[in-house]
Amino acid sequence: MTNARQLADEAAAQLGDRLGKGFEAAVVLGTGWDDAVAELGDTEAQISTTDLAGFPASRVEGHGGTAAAVVAGDRRVLVFRGRVHLYEGNSAAAVTHGMRTAAAAGCGVAVLTNAAGGLRAHYRVGGPVLISDHVNLTGESPVAGTEWGTDRFVNLVDAYSPRLRALAADVDPEVPEGVYAGLRGPHFETPAEIEMLRLLGADLVGMSTVLEAIAARHCGLEVLGVSLVTNLAAGMTDEGPSHTEVLEAGAASGARVGRLLRGVIDRL
Numbered sequence: 001m002t003n004a005r006q007l008a009d010e011a012a013a014q015l016g017d018r019l020g021k022g023f024e025a026a027v028v029l030g031t032g033w034d035d036a037v038a039e040l041g042d043t044e045a046q047i048s049t050t051d052l053a054g055f056p057a058s059r060v061e062g063h064g065g066t067a068a069a070v071v072a073g074d075r076r077v078l079v080f081r082g083r084v085h086l087y088e089g090n091s092a093a094a095v096t097h098g099m100r101t102a103a104a105a106g107c108g109v110a111v112l113t114n115a116a117g118g119l120r121a122h123y124r125v126g127g128p129v130l131i132s133d134h135v136n137l138t139g140e141s142p143v144a145g146t147e148w149g150t151d152r153f154v155n156l157v158d159a160y161s162p163r164l165r166a167l168a169a170d171v172d173p174e175v176p177e178g179v180y181a182g183l184r185g186p187h188f189e190t191p192a193e194i195e196m197l198r199l200l201g202a203d204l205v206g207m208s209t210v211l212e213a214i215a216a217r218h219c220g221l222e223v224l225g226v227s228l229v230t231n232l233a234a235g236m237t238d239e240g241p242s243h244t245e246v247l248e249a250g251a252a253s254g255a256r257v258g259r260l261l262r263g264v265i266d267r268l
């Protein structure tokens with residue numbers, strides 16, 4: 001059994017020393033979401049997550065690997081730029097340590113953002129989609145072998161908070177909802193796999209978020225998930241997805257999705 005709580009408490013204490021205390025929400029900025037932070041609020045201070053206990057180095061282009069204190073109106077938000085992925089060879093415990101640290105730092109809400117492939121032709125590339133539910137296809141659970149002090153049989157009904165989704169819809173009523181399929185990656189899917197995911201009820205596909213959402217619920221955090229559709233999924237276009245396309249779509253949409261996040265934080 002890993003004592004996840006001890007490690008999270010240690011990281012949260014270091015966060016408190018370096019960034020101050022009193023965070024209400026944590027925001028994880030996914031691939032291509034970096035520009036959203038300017039719309040979210042003013043960055044007071046930031047540190048490298050590798051200065052905190054338990055965080056491995058992140059090596060993917062487009063992932064900063066920082067934790068920042070951002071002031072959004074009268075709220076303080078803990079913003080993780082960049083995240084830890086399974087596909088970098090990290091454990092489920094490492095992938096979800098940020099969520100556990102956010103809970104230990106006093107956050108009540110986790111906003112998980114990501115880049116995703118869209119499985120629905122009507123999704124606008126460069127547009128956000130609220131995650132209504134997920135299909136975890138990573139084969140991992142961040143709760144297995146992890147002690148936290150709450151029930152390990154985590155209830156995942158309404159894992160993506162209907163209350164927070166309603167707040168987001170209030171900010172931007174045009175934003176659709178969808179079911180996110182989380183795979184290990186880092187390879188993109190084959191067209192046959194996308195066809196399978198569609199049969200399974202998925203609307204979005206990506207390589208993150210599902211383990212963090214499970215861990216966040218395990219720690220009692222309320223979760224909002226927002227995907228930025230950076231491309232249509234494999235088999236839906238002639239070329240297929242590329243990481244460059246994913247980064248470009250993120251950069252082009254940063255301001256709009258940043259305003260969505262700020263609107264949600266203002267309404268908490």
Ligand code: HPA
Binds near residue numbers: 207233234
């Ligand atoms: N598949 C998986 N992950 C992704 C995709 C995709 O098409 N786009 C962005 N992240």
